[in-house]
Amino acid sequence: MNKSKTITAIDVGTTKVFSLMANVFTDENLVTTPEIIATSVAPCAGLKKGNVEDVKLTTSAIKQTLQDLESQTGIKPKSAYVGVTGSHVDYENKRSTLNDLGTYGVITPEELQTADVKPESVKGRALLHSMPISYTLDGADGIRNPIGMHSDAVSVDTHVITADQNFLNKLTDACKGAGISVDAFVMEPFASALSTLTEKEREQGTLIIDIGGGTTDIIGFKDSRVIYTAVVPVGGYQFTNDIAYTYDSTYESAEKAKMDHGHTELTAIEISSNATLTSNEECQTTEVPARDIGRLLRERSIELAQMVQLKLEDLKMENADSMRVVLTGGGSKLPGISHLFQRYLGRRVRLGEPKVNWVNQFDDLTDPSQATVLGILIWAYSTLKDTPEINDQRKYSNKNNLLQKILTTHKKLRLSPWMRPTAHQINNNS
Ligand SMILES: Nc1ncnc2c1ncn2[C@@H]1O[C@H](COP(=O)(O)OP(=O)(O)OP(=O)(O)O)[C@@H](O)[C@H]1O
Numbered sequence: 001m002n003k004s005k006t007i008t009a010i011d012v013g014t015t016k017v018f019s020l021m022a023n024v025f026t027d028e029n030l031v032t033t034p035e036i037i038a039t040s041v042a043p044c045a046g047l048k049k050g051n052v053e054d055v056k057l058t059t060s061a062i063k064q065t066l067q068d069l070e071s072q073t074g075i076k077p078k079s080a081y082v083g084v085t086g087s088h089v090d091y092e093n094k095r096s097t098l099n100d101l102g103t104y105g106v107i108t109p110e111e112l113q114t115a116d117v118k119p120e121s122v123k124g125r126a127l128l129h130s131m132p133i134s135y136t137l138d139g140a141d142g143i144r145n146p147i148g149m150h151s152d153a154v155s156v157d158t159h160v161i162t163a164d165q166n167f168l169n170k171l172t173d174a175c176k177g178a179g180i181s182v183d184a185f186v187m188e189p190f191a192s193a194l195s196t197l198t199e200k201e202r203e204q205g206t207l208i209i210d211i212g213g214g215t216t217d218i219i220g221f222k223d224s225r226v227i228y229t230a231v232v233p234v235g236g237y238q239f240t241n242d243i244a245y246t247y248d249s250t251y252e253s254a255e256k257a258k259m260d261h262g263h264t265e266l267t268a269i270e271i272s273s274n275a276t277l278t279s280n281e282e283c284q285t286t287e288v289p290a291r292d293i294g295r296l297l298r299e300r301s302i303e304l305a306q307m308v309q310l311k312l313e314d315l316k317m318e319n320a321d322s323m324r325v326v327l328t329g330g331g332s333k334l335p336g337i338s339h340l341f342q343r344y345l346g347r348r349v350r351l352g353e354p355k356v357n358w359v360n361q362f363d364d365l366t367d368p369s370q371a372t373v374l375g376i377l378i379w380a381y382s383t384l385k386d387t388p389e390i391n392d393q394r395k396y397s398n399k400n401n402l403l404q405k406i407l408t409t410h411k412k413l414r415l416s417p418w419m420r421p422t423a424h425q426i427n428n429n430s
């Protein structure tokens, strides 16, 4: 019998809260692709550089979007999947030994799941995600999926992402204040990657750079695994603030000038074109050559590209230099910035627009600033699915019968984070 389940996803960004509601239908064996039934966005001034500074303001923005969702659908959301980012997010690649695997003769999905690495807890830090990168079996490393194999000594390399406990408490309080509990926290750039990258990009090695309002988040994929995470505490806010500071103008008029005239290539801006700024002091307006605005934005873009480049020096892996870049987030819409990043990072860069053709009611959800919320939905959706993935059938073909048995008796296995489907894969299944 079909059951309908409503998922609520919330991207609590530095400039806005974006919430959406989607329905999925489930029966014993199938979860249908999500149908988005409502979306809502509200400005949010409660965060700074991705950190919750003001719980009340954050609560009020979340509440506004939830009320809006309720008025569109008649459904009152009780819980939600909530995005997390900020300069407090940290990562580490760890190797851990897994004990007691292979008691059925070969390693089973259930054993792997229960052997999930629980990194030592550090005071004040909360585990956000623990994502296996690869396994080492009897000294042979780089094994992506050990299910169905036999080994006496198994260890796993894991990408461990942690967040500041205090931050998560504040975000939980903000959600509670808005009347909902948290189903799970999802790291925002990971979510953005789910909605914008193709399987090929995740496989071949790609860096996603999400230029938001308060932070620029980086996440790296290789062989379909997360291998790298970093946060640069600069986003669109600083771009606008440079204009406001230089001309002592209001933030709002500087933001408008950025939107109307911004370009990182000065020659692309009409030489005679002017931007109107409102001064802070007497509310007077001044005309400023648009190319001067462009110059400030260009300088800030170069600085951001250099900060990203510095971060990427931590990426110590073979062929790291050949990894491509996908730019997303609202800040990636600054005309010319992809080209500029391409030059300064020395990598191929493309703009990452979410691609979710299973969204039938809201055809316009293709804006880079919507990548995160759509990715949170993909995360939530795939959490409901019970299909274990087998990567390399060849390695255990002679054990296929046993494997099939194991798989059918472990239907309840939840997908590990690194097995999440891309938007593209969901599109193809719908
Ligand atoms: N066309 C544009 N040109 C330049 N900047 C833009 C453009 N459109 C949006 N932005 C900038 O994008 C930023 C907002 O992006 P986004 O919605 O991804 O941020 P957020 O999710 O609220 O923040 P964060 O992810 O840092 O918490 C703002 O600073 C805004 O000025």
Ligand SMILES: [Mg+2]
Binding pocket: 011, 013, 014, 188, 212, 213, 329, 372
């Ligand atoms: Mg964001």
